[in-house]
Amino acid sequence: MKIVVCLKRVLDTQERVEIAPDGKRLVSTGLDYVMNTHDECAVEEAIRIKEAKGGQVTVLSLGPSGATETIREAIAMGADEGLLLEAEGDEEAWGPKSTASALAEALKGLEFDLVFFGLESGDGSHHQVGLAVAEALGLPAVDGVKKIDFQDGKIVVRRAVELGEEVFELEPPAVLTLVDGMNRPRHPSLRGIMLAKRKEIKTIKVAPREEPLRLIQLRKPPERAGGEILGEGKGAIPKLLEKLHEAGLVR
Amino acid sequence: MGFRGADLYELDSLLNEEQRLIRKTAREFVDEEVLPIIKGAFEVRRFPTELIPRLGELGFLGANLEGYGAAGVDELSYGLVMEELERGDSAIRSFASVQGGLVMWPIYTFGSEEQKERWLPRLARGEAVGCFGLTEPEFGSNPGGLQTRADRDGDYYVLNGVKTWITNATLADVALVWARTDEGIRGFLVERGTPGFTQAKIEHKMSLRTSDTGELVFTDCRIPAENMLPQAQGLKPALMCLNQARYSIAWGAVGAALACYEEARAYALERVQFGRPIGSFQLIQEKLAEMLTEITKAQLLVFRLAQLKEEGRADHVQISLAKRNNVAMAQMVARSAREILGANGITLDYQAVRHLMNLEAVKTYEGTHEIHTLILGEAITGLSAFK
Numbered sequence A: 001m002k003i004v005v006c007l008k009r010v011l012d013t014q015e016r017v018e019i020a021p022d023g024k025r026l027v028s029t030g031l032d033y034v035m036n037t038h039d040e041c042a043v044e045e046a047i048r049i050k051e052a053k054g055g056q057v058t059v060l061s062l063g064p065s066g067a068t069e070t071i072r073e074a075i076a077m078g079a080d081e082g083l084l085l086e087a088e089g090d091e092e093a094w095g096p097k098s099t100a101s102a103l104a105e106a107l108k109g110l111e112f113d114l115v116f117f118g119l120e121s122g123d124g125s126h127h128q129v130g131l132a133v134a135e136a137l138g139l140p141a142v143d144g145v146k147k148i149d150f151q152d153g154k155i156v157v158r159r160a161v162e163l164g165e166e167v168f169e170l171e172p173p174a175v176l177t178l179v180d181g182m183n184r185p186r187h188p189s190l191r192g193i194m195l196a197k198r199k200e201i202k203t204i205k206v207a208p209r210e211e212p213l214r215l216i217q218l219r220k221p222p223e224r225a226g227g228e229i230l231g232e233g234k235g236a237i238p239k240l241l242e243k244l245h246e247a248g249l250v251r
Numbered sequence B: 001m002g003f004r005g006a007d008l009y010e011l012d013s014l015l016n017e018e019q020r021l022i023r024k025t026a027r028e029f030v031d032e033e034v035l036p037i038i039k040g041a042f043e044v045r046r047f048p049t050e051l052i053p054r055l056g057e058l059g060f061l062g063a064n065l066e067g068y069g070a071a072g073v074d075e076l077s078y079g080l081v082m083e084e085l086e087r088g089d090s091a092i093r094s095f096a097s098v099q100g101g102l103v104m105w106p107i108y109t110f111g112s113e114e115q116k117e118r119w120l121p122r123l124a125r126g127e128a129v130g131c132f133g134l135t136e137p138e139f140g141s142n143p144g145g146l147q148t149r150a151d152r153d154g155d156y157y158v159l160n161g162v163k164t165w166i167t168n169a170t171l172a173d174v175a176l177v178w179a180r181t182d183e184g185i186r187g188f189l190v191e192r193g194t195p196g197f198t199q200a201k202i203e204h205k206m207s208l209r210t211s212d213t214g215e216l217v218f219t220d221c222r223i224p225a226e227n228m229l230p231q232a233q234g235l236k237p238a239l240m241c242l243n244q245a246r247y248s249i250a251w252g253a254v255g256a257a258l259a260c261y262e263e264a265r266a267y268a269l270e271r272v273q274f275g276r277p278i279g280s281f282q283l284i285q286e287k288l289a290e291m292l293t294e295i296t297k298a299q300l301l302v303f304r305l306a307q308l309k310e311e312g313r314a315d316h317v318q319i320s321l322a323k324r325n326n327v328a329m330a331q332m333v334a335r336s337a338r339e340i341l342g343a344n345g346i347t348l349d350y351q352a353v354r355h356l357m358n359l360e361a362v363k364t365y366e367g368t369h370e371i372h373t374l375i376l377g378e379a380i381t382g383l384s385a386f387k
Helices: A037-053 A065-077 A097-108 A129-137 A190-198 A233-246 B017-044 B049-057 B075-088 B091-109 B112-125 B236-270 B281-310 B316-340 B342-346 B352-364 B368-379
Strands: A002-007 A010-013 A034-035 A056-063 A081-087 A115-119 A141-151 A153-159 A164-170 A174-180 A202-206 B130-133 B149-153 B155-166 B174-181 B186-192 B196-202 B215-222 B228-233
Touching: A002 A037, A002 A065, A002 A129, A002 A153, A010 A065, A010 B155, A034 A037, A034 B149, A037 A056, A037 A141, A037 A174, A037 B049, A056 A065, A056 A097, A065 A081, A065 A129, A065 A190, A065 B017, A065 B186, A081 A097, A097 A129, A097 B075, A115 B228, A129 B368, A141 B130, A153 B112, A164 A174, A190 B017, A202 B186, A233 B342, B017 B186, B049 B091, B049 B112, B075 B091, B075 B236, B075 B281, B091 B112, B091 B130, B091 B186, B091 B228, B091 B352, B130 B155, B155 B174, B155 B186, B155 B236, B155 B352, B174 B215, B186 B215, B236 B281, B236 B316, B236 B352, B281 B316, B316 B352, B316 B368, B342 B352
Parallel strands: A002 A056, A002 A115, A056 A081, A081 A202, A115 A174, A141 A174, B130 B174, B149 B174
Antiparallel strands: A010 A034, A141 A153, A153 A164, B149 B155, B155 B215, B174 B186, B186 B228, B196 B215
């Protein structure tokens, strides 16, 4: 099974998020770039499939030259090779449409049975690129996959929906977007990191070809009001019930 | 959220891509797999053997060696891994230091090709555990006087003697034992289960409680002559091994100190007395300022030491200075952190007291603080105070 995993490096905003004075971007100084969480699970899933069934895992990313570090991390985890589409122009010039068309173009030159994406990126959260790539390549796609099985030559994928799950049978080639939490991504071992260091990562320069989405303004959500401490231990129960009644949460 | 330690002089910005990634792996391993279990293991004096295969899988064991299944990372990366492991607990770093620096390194450096092939890949993967037998009940700071005998008898050597304060003593599948022969001190690989070889645990420790510390006893223990390390003759090779371990201790101590410092800093900002966070009081700020100052100096020491070691130029005096300084530094930081935490600081719900207790042993093993003082004294004056 040949799998291409498309991944993105994003700012590690776990620690803090600050909006630049122009209101159109995040302050990146002092923050590290990390592999997008959903994409990390996609890499892990692809490696597990390779380990179980054989095949090859190729990592494809679009971003600045520094994104090779993220590609190397995926190779250190166990992917076989990496390709960077080095993005020309400002980050703002790249919307989901341009990204998808550049990735689709690159995928035409690669052999694959499956293409994996993370569900969405942790920064833009557009949730468009994977499906737009499938559309551009004319391939079937399932969005938000939480489990992949192989049965009698068919690929069976499950996605969560309200009140249950949807089950699809696919034949390759196909595009899947995968959700965070479907597996626990491994840490790259030191041996893997040293191997990845020696791997050459092919780079192709690409320019945006479509109009980007125009970002008007970034705003932080309003601060949430602080909680109220009603008491400690059993003594707090009557007051808690009173509050819950008031809020109409218990009757 | 992952751990992020103080880095006032921006040493992180000097790390390359692979060094950052290596530390990330070690850091997440400690956060996810060591810290959740360490309190319980310390309390009941259990070494978490379940971590051994993980240490091997992730490539932490003998990571700075090339080939034979070792990862082959540079000395700085190796130091960063040791720092993270000791941020977890000194016992976890001790396990890795002994396995890598005191067992794998000497086999790699002084061993025969057969010995390397037989042991290094298994030790690197954590499928076998090693220990290092130099110290004896009567010979601690003065290892040159060791009394364990290895007498030649045909194709065998017959070992008699006792080694003590041995890390990994009862877990070990192989012990590297230093003994006196007719041709001087030599190193022998003794395998678990060899008749006449017993491994016993030292009980009732209040420091390094998680570590497997014990005794090795040899009673007419017959070792095939091919188990002797061919390239190690005299005491010097044994002392060279100690330099490897002391290097990793110098790094590890920074990890223990950072764990305590970050814990105390967070506590000082949260804990309110007299209507304001205790971090606003001058006496607490002085403690934090001292802690950060000493940590920063220690970080600079090991960073430069790593560069020297990478160039093959780190000498035993430089290593002694770093071990001596950094362990004493970590102990000071752990004690101050314990004080900032007040009464809470004496419980294992916080890390400081566990590190403080551990560092008592770390200060004494691999060359006592005092012996390192005298190594420096000898280097400065050319006059030895102990030989």
